[in-house]
Amino acid sequence: MDKPFAITLNPGSSLANHTGSWRTSRPVYLDRLPPCNSQCPAGEDIQGWLFHAESGGYEAAWRHLTRDNPFPAIMGRVCYHSCEAACNRGKIDEAVGINSVERFLGDEAVKQGWKLAPPERESGKKVLIVGAGPSGMSAAYHLRKLGHAVTVMDAGPYMGGMMRFGIPKYRLPREVLDAEMQRIVDLGVTVKLNSKVDNILDEMKQGGFDAAFLAVGAHIGKRAMIPSGDAARIVDAISVLRSMEGEDKPLLGRRVVVYGGGNTAIDVARTVKRMGAEPIIVYRRTRDKAPAHDFEIEEALQEGVMVKWLSTIKQAGDKEITIEKMALDDKGFPQPTGEFETLEADSVVLALGQDVDLGLLNGVPGLEVTDGVVKVAPNMMTGHAGIFAGGDMVPAERNVTVAVGHGKKAAKNIDAWLSGQTYAPPPKHEVAQFEKLNPWYYADAPKTVRPMLDIIRRQSTFEEVQGGLDETTALFEARRCLSCGNCFECDNCYGVCPDNAVIKLGPGKRFQFNYDYCKGCGMCVAECPCGAIKMEAEEI
Amino acid sequence: MSLQTVKFYQTGTFTVGNRLLAPEERSVQANMQRTNSLNSGHRACQGCGEALGARYAIDAAMIASKGQLIAANATGCLEVFSTPYPETSWQIPWIHSLFGNAAAVATGIAAAIKVKRQKGQGGDVRVVAQGGDGGTTDIGFGCLSGMFERNDDVLYICYDNGGYMNTGVQRSSATPSAARTATTMPLGPEPGNPFGQGKFVPAIAMAHEIPYVATATVADLRDLEYKVTKAMGIRGARYIQILVPCPLGWGAASQDTILLARLAKETGIFPVFEAEFGEVKSALPIRRPQPVEEYLKLQKRFAHLFGKNPAVATIARIQAQADKNIRRYGLQARKGDH
Structure with a gap:
């Protein structure tokens, strides 16, 4: 062929030069756990x-x-x-x-x-769930999705459990609660209300259930021994909140003392405030030691709820109570000071925590109960094979989200147990x-x-x-999400590679390295906004 | 602001692409069909800023010229690593002649195209000349100044890595003060490159009052593409200087190339601005102000300024240079800029 003067070779492309052989470490795409x-x-x-x-x-x-x-x-x-x-x-x-x-x-x-998608197939297995609260209904959802026939029984007149009888309306409007509960029912879950289960083994036998999930919650208000006169009106917070859902609103008078520093104490104080009363919270420790979330305390204070920190109730009478001032010792525990004060009070609401009604478990062999809650294995199963439990009745933090998580976890384990297997959760990314x-x-x-309601209306x-x-x-x-650890297709790796060694696969398909040319400089790793690439040493 | 304003879409315009942006608002580099003017297989070092900057710039110029582009290349890394006879990484018409004559070769090509068009032959072919700082600020400076003075229809792009890196890291007139090179060793009373008068070619280009002068870095892709595109829309002599960190010559980690370019801009050491007919029109403001140490300490060429007895006075002089840039080009971080 004709070549110009002094040229003996045809022009070639640098693609013949595989610079990937220079590399001592290679970039690898990965998903990290946000x-x-x-x-x-x-x-x-x-x-x-x-x-x-x-x-x-x-x-x-x-x-x-x-x-x-x-x-x-x-x-x-x-x-x-x-x-x-x-x-x-x-x-x-x-x-x-x-x-x-x-x-x-x-x-x-x-x-x-x-609408939620219906199950793809029926398993032919029957599962009984006791309690239509967050944990029970979450389990019902997941079990139903897996194709099991699910029956939920609850002692109360409505679905929702503590979400209805413990959380006031101003935090969770009932239309919202009803809509999300109904969606579970629409999946084909049978819910029997006003149906208290007295004995779980009998109930399972009668109904022909293959497994049970117990999520009865903790609905019994704890009592404290307070010396009180006959006329003193002492009630527990959970009954007050529960009666808000019925026809008969609680009669508490004008001055209501709420005893306790948890979220329930705050809820009940804010509830009675809305009914026109003047609530005072009495709590034995300080605000930073109170188990209630600080934003809830703040909202209560904004609404005009009074709080007596570092105080205990010594005595309750007909129209007044006596409180004793406390002081924190070196270890942060409240100690009595001997200083007393009298508060006007028409009633005292005890918000000192709740116990679980374990009546339905009488006579179940293998069951272990510690500190008033049922012990469960990591797979949420109680000591009795086929009976699982979750939510407030097992040892864990008591809130709606934890309960929902228990429901999901129990459902996966029940599903595996029903087919004679054990559920192994997939390994977690770093x-x-x-x-x-x-x-x-x-x-x-x-x-x-988010906007907040005017204080007067609150x-x-x-x-x-x-x-x-x-x-x-x-x-x-x-869009403020950083997408930590997971590629969001920002094209940075594709752009910053000096060697064009990143292949863009198109929308939704992410990227791929071309190791023939990647020299292993690590720029893609350094410039990945979300940490979805890492360097790995090459094996030589 | 020289950048197009994209309201907050998760990352604004900081990332190369953004799946939330309309395709026409995305960068050239985000495009699956980008030219890849400088293709894989080139022999640049790991993490080469120049290879990256050249692809960024020429891909954008290819879009702006609708693929009708010829590049004249000076001798230097960019020529050596991309085109060892008979291979080439360039996927565009490309010519290399001598170290110092890239501007003159480009002028000749532009003249030939003009004549051909007058005779009714050939379409609207555009010309780019490119080289490193050695081929631009030292060896090719006479040809470059002539090209400016005649206002030839050429976009000259200088990839500034502050030295003759290809031949073993010798000093150029773009080497920063106090930097160690093979010819400015960190010895004696004033170790590293002496504090001379400096030679900032963008300012010299502005003194020629040519239609467009701009600076950019590989850390601000959107800004770089915007400037190349704008320059390609103008006839006459245009000059863009792009800061391209060199892991080898600067003694930096290969993954830090973009970080270093970003820090050069954020500290004020490298002012990023654009000028028309000799007047500064806009500057890219500093987003997260940093002291110059943050930039210097990542580079072994400045290692002699740190250690047990830090050269406080020298660092202060470098800081003074950066502060002067900030004042002169109006680089102060402003409220509301991202």
Whole structure:
């Protein structure tokens, strides 16, 4: 062939030169576990559903969310969102408002009438669930999805358990609760209300159930020995909150003393405030030691609830009570000081914690009860084969989210047990710590604050205190997610590679390394915003 | 702001792409069909900033010229690592002649295209000249100045890595003060490159009052693409200087290339701005202000400034240079910029 002067070779491409042979370590794509997911008691894939919400795919987001938790509208109101405390964005500006987006999705689902997908097949097995609270209904959902015939029995007149009889309306409107409960019933779950189970073994035998999940909650208010006159009116907080759901509202008088420092104490104080009474909380320790969440204490104080910190009730009389001032000792325990004070009080509400009614377990062999709660193995099974338990009646933190998580975990284990297997949860990815991220890439975007109801209406009505986000603000909030540890297709690796050694596979398909040319510089790892690539030493 | 404003979509415009943006708003580099002007298999070091900067710039120029582009290349790393005879990584028409004449070769190509178009032959082919700082600020400076002065229709892109890296890291007139090179060893009373008068070619280009002068770094892709695209929309002599960190010459980790470019901009050491007809029109403001130490300490060429007896006075002089840039080009972080 004709070549120019002094040229003997045809031009070739550098593609013949496989520079991948220079490499001593290689980049590898991976999924790390976002901190929000890692600590969600209900095991939600938060980053996963936010990913769908970011592009406006709200139904896809809701479907992804409800794989793990069927109650987003409830969660978006009552969950204490420890995910937000763990959120890596908190180290940049403020945590992502996960809870508010969850509520938006839940409300959107109710508004649009999205239905849960029915089970793909019937297993032919029957499972009895005792208790239609968060744990029981969560288990019912997951078991039904797995194709089991589920019957839920509850002693109360409505579904919801503590979500109805413990959480006041101003935090969880009943329409929301009803809508999400009904969705479970619509899946073909049988719910029998006003049906107390007196003996679990008899009930299982009669109904021909293959397994049972117990989630009866803790509905018995703890009593404290308070010397009191005959005319003193002393009631427990749970009965007060429960009676709010019935026809007969509790008669507590004008001055109501609430004894305790937990969330129930706050709930009952805020409830009686709304009924026109003047609540005073009496708590033996200080505000920072109180088990109630600080934001709830703050909201109660805003509404005009009075609190006597470092005080115990010494004596209760007809129209007044005597309290004793306490002082914290070196170890932080309250000690009496001998100083007394008299408070005007028409009634005393005890909010000192709750016990479990374990009556239905009488005569069940193998069962172990410690400190008033039922012991369960890591698979949520009690000492009696085939009987599982969860929620407030087992040793754990008592809140709705934990209960929902128990329901899901128990369901998976019951499903495995019914087919003679053991459930092995898939191994967890390593947690995507903040140090794995490159925060430079995230534009500043302050958190969207949810609107709060006017203080006057909070003091006199049971309207919901905290408002929701609208579509634009929810979308903005979802897009604040850093997508920790999971590729969100920002194209950074594809862009920053000096060797074109990253192959873009197209929308939704992520990327792939071309190890023929990757020299192992590690730039893709350093510039990946979300920590979804790591370097691994080459094996030589 | 020289950048297009994209309201908050998870990452704004900081990342290369963004699945939430409309496709036409995404960067050239995010495109699955980008030219890859400088293809895989080139022999640049791991983490080479120049290879990256060249692909960023030429891919954008290819889009802006609708694929009708010829590049003239000066001698230097970019030529040596991309085109060892008979192989090449370039996927565009490309010519290499001598070290110092890239601007003159490009001028000649532009003149030939002009004549051909006058004769009705050929379409609107555009010309880019490119080289490293050695081929631009030292050896090719006369040809470059002539190209500016004649206002030839050429975009000249200088990939500035502050030295002759290809031949063993010798000093150039773009080597920063106090930096160690093979020819400015960290010895004697003033170790490293002496504090001279400096030679910032973008300012010299502005003094020629040419239609467009800009600086950019490999850390700000959107800004870089915007400037190349804008330059390609202008006729006459244009000059863009892109800061491209060199892991080998700077003694830095290969994964830190973009980080170093970012820190050069954030500390004010490398001002990122654009100018038209000799006047500064806009500057990329500093987003997260940092002291120069943050930039210097990642590089072994400045290692002699740190250690047991840090060269406080020298670091202060470098800080003063950065502060002067911040004042002169108005780089202060502003409220509301991201």
